[in-house]
Amino acid sequence: MNIEDVINSASSxxxxxxxxxxxKEKNTFYNLPIHHVNPHYVRPHFRQGKYISGYWxxxxxxxxxxxxxxYYARNPRH
Numbered sequence: 001m002n003i004e005d006v007i008n009s010a011s012s013x014x015x016x017x018x019x020x021x022x023x024k025e026k027n028t029f030y031n032l033p034i035h036h037v038n039p040h041y042v043r044p045h046f047r048q049g050k051y052i053s054g055y056w057x058x059x060x061x062x063x064x065x066x067x068x069x070x071y072y073a074r075n076p077r078h
Contacts, residue, residue: 033077038070 039058046052055063059071 033075034072035075036070037073039066039068 037057037059039056042052042055042057044052044054056066057063058067058069060067
């Protein structure tokens with residue numbers, strides 16, 4: 001499932017409203033089941049007895065290429 005599927009399946013949202021006089025945008029999305037995650041380094045650790053090396057988590061799926069855009073993830077409750 002990609003970010004567009006999550007947004008389209010959100011139970012309640014309102015469209016983005018733009019004030020055409022001031023050129024300012026007002027984000028009026030509510031209760032979307034997603035959040036933005038900034039890219040970050042994951043320290044080495046043990047998970048279920050297995051050692052996990054440290055790596056850069058940026059959401060592109062390739063830990064050898066470091067990007068700085070981040071990614072969107074589902075909220076834990078959804």
